[in-house]
Amino acid sequence: MGPGPSEIHPRVFSAMGRPTIGYLDPVFVGMMEELKELLRYAFQTKNAMTFPVSGPGSVGMEMCFVNMVSPGDKVIVCRNGVFGGRMIENVERCGGTAVVVEDPMGKPVDPEKVREAFVNNPDTKILAFVHAETSTGVRSDAKTLAAIAREFDALTIVDTVTSLIGIPVLVDEWGLDAVYSGSQKCLSCTPGLSPITFSDRVVELVKNRKHKVQSWFMDLNLLLGYWGESNRTYHHTAPTNSLYSLHEALVMLRDEGLEASWARHRRNHLALKAGLETLGLSYLVDEEYRLPQMNAVHVMPGIDEQEVRRRLLEEMNIEIGAGLGPLAGKIWRFGIMGYSCKMENVMLCLCALESVFDNMGAKIEVGAAEAAAYHAYAARPTNNKPLKNAA
């Protein structure tokens, strides 16, 4: 129940334990093609260059920047949490200039500030932002931000590590250019891979770069030969078994369906929310911008927040997240992502939290949180119409 990695389905573990075969074996190459197609479904895109990067989400992020930013390029970076800050680091290490649009932690990126940054910096090449900030649980309006970038003829780099599969990420419909995610959040795959997709505009840009990409491993020009359509050339030894598990997780996603997955995350979120609020915990993020899969609430006053986490972990094997950076000690983060996102987890977590609070002397009505959660859950049966394109 932390901010990821999420729980993993036994089918995924089972797939991961299949024998390791060579990265040029025809069977493996066939799986690579399926992976690309399944990831296109997850990202809702037709982009040819859609594949899993052999590294965690941080490598996916860096891959976008090293390929798209040339020395001297201006990049507008939106920072409303920890991961926006990491994007600034990336721009600077590529020799670019970051124009930073700041919003407080817990608030979404303000599109008006972004527009203003573009007006003041019309030579901007790229807009970079985090769709779903794992550090706070806030969702920014990716569709609107991308539209502003297009208006000023800039490309977009979008972090969807925590959003993908939990809420809609409509790459083609929204016109996003470089979009990366992680395997270990709502996809519930083992950690260590970063699904990524690049629009043809990005591929063109990278092919026509004047400066060589500073990273050999992340150079898209070289990866085109490995993940491209034909004549596969050796680039690096693929993390075979991790790719098996990604394949299985994506097959399971296709079987459930994206819209059903979004609806499931929303339903369990509403149950968790009802319970947490009954416990007196208030959300960091305004309702409109809350991520269902990442619930950040203010720490209960007068309670030792570390002790709560310690008891949950050691006594009941439940992990919840702490605050990062300036929010350390001030919030708890409850993740319900992918396979972790199920009512039994919500119930157990609320029940455990309630008991720990009660034992630590907080004034709460024992049993009320679970009842409220179940009430919210039952009011929203699964045969409700799925949330088509809802955000």
Added chain:
Amino acid sequence: MGPGPSEIHPRVFSAMGRPTIGYLDPVFVGMMEELKELLRYAFQTKNAMTFPVSGPGSVGMEMCFVNMVSPGDKVIVCRNGVFGGRMIENVERCGGTAVVVEDPMGKPVDPEKVREAFVNNPDTKILAFVHAETSTGVRSDAKTLAAIAREFDALTIVDTVTSLIGIPVLVDEWGLDAVYSGSQKCLSCTPGLSPITFSDRVVELVKNRKHKVQSWFMDLNLLLGYWGESNRTYHHTAPTNSLYSLHEALVMLRDEGLEASWARHRRNHLALKAGLETLGLSYLVDEEYRLPQMNAVHVMPGIDEQEVRRRLLEEMNIEIGAGLGPLAGKIWRFGIMGYSCKMENVMLCLCALESVFDNMGAKIEVGAAEAAAYHAYAARPTNNKPLKNAA
């Protein structure tokens, strides 16, 4: 029986399927400490900064270069195969100048040429070379090369992807500075991790850099906070399950013992060699510099080399490697690495190869290769004295 990934022991798969836990969970942090200690044994080093990089060997390589090479630095790079060439790419992408010492594919790096390069370039900061070239199966004399570098006050970057565990890699005794390997060769772990070790000299250099490391993900200064001794700070989501499997593979190595592992690779190599030579196949590499774990032989004249590989793979599920770059179509590469390095694999491979050759019209004496292999194997019982520090 290819150049890697090697076969994986069921214990390693089983470990990999354990539930994914958080990267700051105390149990996980305990495992990280064990991993560091186990890797120190594998590398025969006391280096504090010894840990697995969350990416394939190519990331391990790039991590050494981006941290140690500053713009303008001169680096002597030895190229006697495909992976030396990749090192040159890395130097240039870091803004350094590569002084290339060339040797033919299949020959070891010539120490005299390296000395000459140092004499002509006394301002050289780093010497980079591949200990065991996977593309040809040649071993270079790491101890001698490192001694030359020290004489000229330069640091060393050493690729031990294919050597580690199959033959001695004595990091401290030989005075190597930055040494990376891969998880999927003689360690027989799942692909996707790169064990790495840095001497204190490297850590000092990186701490005192004037230019920021160009990669955020690979910046050793940031990783010191994650893999260092205390106060672990979040850097990236660790590839938990891959680390479980690495841990198990290293525990199995410790149980077998490094010297026993070296002896096992040598014994099975001598068996394979006897069989291949009986089939009329000759080695690319001179005997003195041959890697036991990576056997490159010239393709039998008059035989369709692709057809041989196709039959072995499709009919008998045996992968062998083809030549890379200029050696494409000219050699076959037989790997006996880690868990793959066992007599039943040697026997099956020789038997299959013999039958395919015979069926394709080659003039060979059926049965002779296996007999020769077994003869060589039986002549070298396991209670032979292990090859202490043999190379």
